[in-house]
Each structure stands twice: as C-alpha cells, then as structure tokens.
Amino acid sequence: MNPVRHSQHLQQGAMLIESLMAILIFSLGVLGLVGVNAVAVGGQSDAQYRSEANRLAGRIANEIWVSVDRSNPVNLGTTLATFAHRADVADACDIGTAGTPSGNALVSNWVAAVTGAGTGLPGATDRMQQILIDPALNQVRVTLCWKASTDLVARRHVFTSYIS
Numbered sequence: 001m002n003p004v005r006h007s008q009h010l011q012q013g014a015m016l017i018e019s020l021m022a023i024l025i026f027s028l029g030v031l032g033l034v035g036v037n038a039v040a041v042g043g044q045s046d047a048q049y050r051s052e053a054n055r056l057a058g059r060i061a062n063e064i065w066v067s068v069d070r071s072n073p074v075n076l077g078t079t080l081a082t083f084a085h086r087a088d089v090a091d092a093c094d095i096g097t098a099g100t101p102s103g104n105a106l107v108s109n110w111v112a113a114v115t116g117a118g119t120g121l122p123g124a125t126d127r128m129q130q131i132l133i134d135p136a137l138n139q140v141r142v143t144l145c146w147k148a149s150t151d152l153v154a155r156r157h158v159f160t161s162y163i164s
Contacts, residue, residue: 049121049146050157056120057142057159060110060131064140065163067106077135080163083107085131092130093145093154099127107131114144121146128154138163 064083069075085107086092086099102108114120114129121144128145140161147154 045148046155049148049155053121053144053146053157054159056110056114057144057157059113060107060142061140061159061161063106063110065161068163076138076163080133080135080138080140083131083140084133085111085129086127087130087132089130092143093128093156095125095127095154097127099130101126102131122149123147123151123154 060083064080067079067083069079082104083102083106084100085102085104089097089099091097101111111126111129115124115126124144124146128147130141130143132141132143133139134141140163142159142161144157144159145154
C-alpha cells in the first residue's frame, strides 16, 4: 500500500469534523449573546419600574406637602392623618390583607394612577400600596409594591418625606 494514499485515507472526514466543531462553537457564542441580551432587558425594565415608583411616591408626597393645614400643629397632624392609606397593615406588599383605605380624594386618585393599566406599575393593586403617617415627626412614609409577570415576589419601593 502506498504511504501517501494511506495517509489521505486516514484524513477523510477530518474537514467535516472541523467544520461541525466551528459551527458548534459559533452557535454557543450566539446563544450566550442572546442570554446576555435577555438579562440586560430585564435589568432595564426593573430600572424603569423603580424610577416610575419613585416618581409616583414623590408625587403623593408633594400633594400632601401642598395640601396640609399648617395654621397650627394640631391642624397639621389632623390633616396629615387624612392621607393615611392601609396604615393598619403590617406588610404593605401583603395583598391578602385589605387594610383601611384612605378616604382622601388625592390618595384615591394617586392609588388609581399607581394601579392603572398603562400608567402605573405592573401587577400593582390597591392593597399593595401604603401611606404611613407619623404625626409626632410630621413624617410621611410611602410604600409602593408591584409584581411583574416574571417576578416571584412583589418588589417594593419606600419613600420617606417630612412635612413641615
């Protein structure tokens, strides 16, 4: 048997194997890029919702600040208390507990904006929002909760403001 011919016979199909390996490595690289892209999109969505939650919390804090009666300390505490929403609930994100909603029209409108489709936070409900008032400190603590379709647990944003 001719040694050159024998060597060619042993190498048949080597180029095919090399091509398949190159395609495999390229495919794994493309899949890795797709995975990185998915994580980046998820992070961007989370940042967008947190920014929106901060905007909504700031909005109600500003409305409270403008609307309170500052004529004397008693009136300030009394008007601040009208903005409390679900203050009797221990965990704001506990959707199983109803709590006492605020009778204040500004708070009702705010809750509608937070929970509104297309305008609020995904998966947010009235029961997931809370406004706590500490009249001794003139403190307003706004907690917003929402749950996107990919979240296992509700996300939370807490905003604290002092009204003077």
